[in-house]
Amino acid sequence: MKNKYPVSRRDFLRLTSTAAAGAMILPFGMSFSDKAPAPMLRSFGRMKNKVTTLGLGGQASIQWTADDIDPVQIITKAFDLGINYFDTSNVYDLSQLHYHSAFEKMNLIPGKPNYDKKLRESITITSKTLMRWGKPGWKEVKNVRNKSNGPDVQTAADDIRRTMTQLFGDGKGYYPEGSYVDIVLVHALQSVEENDILYKGIETPIKPDENFGALVVLKDFRDGTNLTGTNPKNEKLLKHIGFSGHNNPEAMIDIMQRDKYGLLDALLVSINSNDHLYFNMKHNVIPLAKAKGIGVIGMKVFGAGTMYNEVPGFSREPSQIYRKVGSPALPSNELIEYVLTTPGVDTLIIGIGKIDDDPLKCQLTQNYYGAQVKPNAMSDEKRREIEAKTAKVAGERTNFFQLDKIDMTGPRDLKQDTVNGTTKITWQTAYAAENPISHYEVMLDNKVIGKVDHKPQVLKSKPFVFETNKSGNFKVFTVDKAGHRA
DSSP states (O other): OTTOEESSHHHHHHHHHHHHTTOOSOOTTOOEESSOOOOOEEOOTTOSSOEESEEEOSSGGGTSOOTTOOHHHHHHHHHHHTOOEEEOOTTSTTHHHHHHHHHHHTTOOTTSTTOOHHHHHHSEEEEEEBOOBSSSOOOOOTTOOOBOSOTTOOSHHHHHHHHHHHHHSOSSSOOOTTOOEEEEEEEEEOOHHHHHHHTTTTTSOOOTTSOOBHHHHHHHHHHTOOTTSSOTTOOOOEEEEEEEESSOHHHHHHHHHTOOSSOEEEEEEEOOTTGGGBSOSTTTHHHHHHHTTOEEEEEOTTGGGGGGTSOOSSOOSGGGSOOSOOOSSSOHHHHHHHHHTSTTOOEEEEOOSOOOSSGGGOHHHHHHHHTOOOTTOSOHHHHHHHHHHHHHHHOSOOOTTSOBOOOOOOOEEEEEEEETTEEEEEEEOOOOOSSOEEEEEEEETTEEEEEEEOOOOOOTTSOEEEEESOOSOEEEEEEETTSOBO
16 A cells, blocks of 8 residues: 555545554445545635645654654655645744755755745745844843744844744855745744733834834834844845734733734634633634634644643653554544634644554544545534543643633623713623623613624724613623523
C-alpha cells in the first residue's frame, strides 16, 4: 500500500476502522489511487485566498524534533497533499528554520531563479509574535508578557524581521526583497492588560517620549508606513494582522471589540470537543469573530495530545509528542470533524508527530482525510455524542490551557439614564455558558416589558440598548436558548 490512497474519504475511514480492529483485508469495493483527492477549500474572512480545511501546525515534531524525524519531509508532504495553510511562530524553537529548508525545496525563496511566485501566492503562511511593546525600553506590567526566541529581539518589529530572515533569508538578518508572510498574529493573548498595551499608539497618539504597542508596529509593516519609526525602509512584510488565544474569552472579546480600525483579519483559537467543559470559545469568541469578518483557525483539536492520555500537558521535548493515529476509543477523524462543523470555524491546524508511507500509520494523511468535511456535515446529536465520548475517554482536564467553566452571566456594565421622560438602558454583552444566548429581557415591577435579541457585540462603543417612556426600577436578564436566565 506504499504511496496508495483510497479514492474517497469514506473509503479511507472505513479502512482506518478495519485496521484498528486488527483486520488488514480490504473491504469489498474499496479502490485506491496514487494521489489523494483534491483538498476541500473554504472562504477565510476578508482574505483573498480560500484555505484548505486542514492546515499544518508549526509545533509538534516541526518544533520539538526527535532524531528519527525529518521535519522538512512533514512540510513537503503537506504541500504534496495540497494543504495551503502553514503555521509557525517566533517562539517555536527551530520551526521557522525548518520551514525555510522546505521552502528551498518547494522553490519559495524570493529572488532565486526558480522562485515559484504562483505557488507562493496560492498559500497562506502565518507567523506570530509574543512581543507586546513597540520599541525598546518597555516597563514590566503585571499580566503583560514580552517574549521571543530571538536573543536580540526587543520589539515586535524585531520579531517580524526575524521571521523574514528565518523563513526566506540566511537566518542571520538578511532576507531577500519580495519576502513576506500573509499573517502575523499577536500570539497567545491572555489578559485585558495586554490589550491596553497593544492598543497604545492606535487608541492614543504616538508620542516621542512614550512607548507604544505592537499593533501599530504591525500596521506599519502591513501598510508600508513608518508612523512608529520602526519601519524606516517602508517595507510591506505582512498582508494581514490577527491574534491567537488559548484561554481567556474575555480578553479575546475585548481585543476585537476595541478594533474599530479594521486591524484584525484572523483569529487562531483553541476549540475542541471538550470546549463546553470550560469558559467556552464556541458561543463567546467565535461568533464575534465571524460578525467582524475575521477568518477563524481552530487549534488544540486533540488538546495538544492530552486527549490520548499519553501527553501530560504542554509539550516541551520530542519524547512528549504523540506519534500514534488517534485511538480506537477516540478516532481522530471525529475530533477533527467536530471542530470543522463548529459554526464559524474556517480551517484548523494540527501539529504532526510522525508521517509514514503507509497512510494508515501517517498522522498527516489521516488528518487530511478527516478534514474533508462541509461546515454542516455533523448533526447536533452527533456533536453531543462526541462531547460525551471525549469527556468519558479523555477526562475533563484535557484543555489545560483554558479557563474554568463559568455560569452564564447577566448583562454587564448595566446603565440607566432618563432624559425628557425617555429612559435609556444600555449594557455590554453577557457571556454564554453551555448554550448560546438567545435574548435579553427587560423587566419592570416583575413584568417583562421588552425583549432585545442577542447578537455579537462588535464594538464596545455600541452596547445593547432598550428605550422606554416608563419609569421605575428596571432589571435586565440574559436568557439562553435553553430558557435559562441570569
